[in-house]
Every structure is written in structure tokens, then in C-alpha cells.
Amino acid sequence: QVQLVESGGGLVQPGGSLRLSCAASGFTFSTYVMSWYRQAPGKERELVAAITSAGGTSNYADSVKGRFTISRDNAKNTVYLQMNAMKPEDTAIYYCNVIYGLQGYWGQGTQVTVSS
Numbered sequence: 001q002v003q004l005v006e007s008g009g010g011l012v013q014p015g016g017s018l019r020l021s022c023a024a025s026g027f028t029f030s031t032y033v034m035s036w037y038r039q040a041p042g043k044e045r046e047l048v049a050a051i052t053s054a055g056g057t058s059n060y061a062d063s064v065k066g067r068f069t070i071s072r073d074n075a076k077n078t079v080y081l082q083m084n085a086m087k088p089e090d091t092a093i094y095y096c097n098v099i100y101g102l103q104g105y106w107g108q109g110t111q112v113t114v115s116s
Contacts, residue, residue, distance in 0.1 A: 001026045002025075002098065002105040003024070003026050003107075004022055004023070004096045004097070004098065004106065004107035005022065005023045005024075006020060006022045006094065006095065006096050006108065006110040007020070007021050007023075007110060008020040008021050008110060009093075009094060009111045010111075010112070010113070011113045011115065012086055012112070012114055013115070013116050014087060014088060014114055014115075014116055015085060016086050016114070017082070017083060017084045017085075018083045018086065018112060019080060019082050019083070020036070020080065020081040020083070020094055020110060020112075021078055021079075021080055022034070022078060022079045022080075022081075022096030022107060023076075023077060023078050024078065024079070024096070024098065025077060027098070027100050029074060029077040030053060030054075030074035031053050032053055032098050032099070032100065033050055033051065033052055033053060033098070033099070034050065034051055034070075034072060034079040034096065034097070034098055035047060035048075035049065035050040035051075035096070035097040036048045036049050036050075036070060036081045036094060036095070036096060036097070037094070037095045037097055037106075038090075038092035038093065038094045038112075039092055039093050039095070039109075040089075040091060040092040041092075043092075046061065047061060048060070048061050048064055048094070049064065049068055049069075049070035049081060050070065051070045051071065051072055051079065053074075054074075055071065055072050055074070058070050058071075064083075064090075067083065067084050067085045067086070068081060068082065068083050068084070069081070069082040069084075070082075079096060081094065083112070086114045088114045088115060089114075090112060090114050091112060091113050091114050091115070092112060093109040093110065093111050093112070094109060094111075094112055095107055095109045
């Protein structure tokens, strides 16, 4: 079965950096687009970044362009989100996502808090 396990969240000061990881299993990772979403308290879940199966193309929400970078290692079945120059408004639970068999799958999420 499809499993996504996020890690790497935590507390960081404004201007700081974090790298999130999402380990995937249960499907042929290298053939699927992978995405990161986030959900802040009281807000809807939003797309942060997505990357194509071979990693050649990625896209980002306007709010994170130039600060966040999505990447993947298909040999390790893992997708990453490097977050730099972080802001308090980046505080949210971050989720990994894959659309597999016309169904969306989510990990359990990892909490990211940006605060001084």
C-alpha cells in the first residue's frame, strides 16, 4: 500500500532554514509527480511545490518562489523541500502528496513553526 512519511519539521527563527523529507513506498516512485502541501491553522491546505517524475520540472506557489526548492532522489524514493529565508507565515503542517490510481495519498504531516 502507498505510504508517505514526512520528517524534518521543527521550530526555526525567521530567516532560518529547514529541509523536509518524505520517504515513499508502495508504488513506483520514479514514475510519479510528487508534491508538497501545507495547512496553516484556520486555513485551507495549499500547494507549495511539485516536481515531475524525473525531477526535470518543478513549480512553486508564488509565496515561496525564490525561497523554497523541491527536489527528489529516485534511488532513495524520497522527495525533499529545502526551505530558506523562512517567514512566520510559513508556519504550518507540511504534507507530502502523490496521486496514485486516481486517488490522492497523504503522509501524516510534519509541523513547521517559524518564530523568534
